[in-house]
Amino acid sequence: MAEDMSIESYLAQGGVLTNPTNVPPRYRAELLKLMATFVDSELAGAAGFADIINEGPGIKERIAAARIVLEKTDNADRVLRIMGEFGADTARYATHHPWTARLERDADIGATRTEHDMRLAVFNYPLQGWADAVVMNLLMGRAVVVQMAEFSMVSYQPLADAFRAIAPIEAHHAELAEEGLAKLLEDGDKTAIQASVDYWWPRVAASFGSAESKKFDTLKGWGLRHSSNAELRNRWTAEAGAVLERLDLKAG
Template sequence: MAEDMTIESYLAAGGVLTNPTNVPPRYRGELMKLMATFVDSELAGAAGFADIINQGPGIKERIAAAKIVLEKTDNADRVLRIMGEFGANTERYATHHPWTARLERDADIGTTRTEHDMRLAVFNYPIQGWVDAVVMNLLMSRAVVVQLAEFSMISYQPLAEAFRAIAPIEAHHGELALEGAVKLIEQGHADEMQASVDYWWPRVAASFGSATSEKFEGLKAMGLRRTTNAALRTRWEAEAGEILKNLGLKAG
């Protein structure tokens, strides 16, 4: 960084930061919020899938669900270690929130969070059975892939590198979900799957946040965002919609 350049102008010009010591307060706050949202969502997502493992119709399906639980927990730990460098209490974190807590199935909280933690709103809804779990994972894993493509380019280099390492793992969760979805279609569960799509589609879509976020330009100037929520959501809608179309299902 040039000596006559402020950190703010350095970031706005595309610069990167590599450790907590020279991170401005506002940048730190937004970075911690981003990391907490990811960690909390992964832990809450893993907790939801842990409850569904034994509902898998066969050994292969149960192994896939268990793998997702293990890897989501590991992904959370990877980012939590970076939060620890900023002073987060990593030892207490995993037991500090009720990760299994869920709302009623018919609740509709939009993009808001609950008082529990920073998880995305979608992880406050309960999964009902194996078919529902496969559909939810099919839609949400594609959303995570889209979001990680964005966050893999953020200006805090250690976190960007962590997200780049996590991205193919999360993409594989989507492959497992698609494999399960194809099998369910072949077994005649199309109507049940469509009902789950109708339920989860708007809730996963809401995970992209408000289309008119007033914070975007500020985050972009800090190198923490590049693409608007609306553009990310549009990309997800196209990609997830194509996956559903190939299965003979319709977007919600």
């Protein structure tokens, strides 16, 4: 970075940062928020799915579910280690929040977070059995694929590297969910599965946030965002919708 160039100008021109010591305070706050949202969502998602493992219809399904729980927890740890470089208390983080806490099934909080942690709102809703968990994992899995493509380009290089490593793991989770749902549809209750799609679709869609984000221009200038919430949501709608169409299901 040229000596006469501000960090803000450097970032606006596509520059990257590599060390906590040269991160501006406001940038640092938004970067930590991004990381906390990912870590908390992964831990809450893994905790909720862990409770469903033994409802899997067979050994292979239970192994796949257990692997997803393990890998989501590992993904959280990968990003949490970067948070630790900014002073986060990584030693007590995993036990600091009630990751299994859920709202009532009929609650509707939109994109609002609860007081528990920084998890996306969708991870505050309870799963109802194996098929419902597979549907949620499919729709949210496709959302995470879209989000990972976005976050793999953040201007804090260590985090971008971590997200690039995480992206194919999360993509595989979505693929496993699609395979699992196809199998359930062979001899399962399509009406109940469609009901789960109808339930989870708007809740996953809400995880992309408001279409009009007041912070977007600032975050884009810092290289922490590239696509708007609406663009990301539209990408997910198209990709998730295509998956559902292959399975002869309708988007919610």
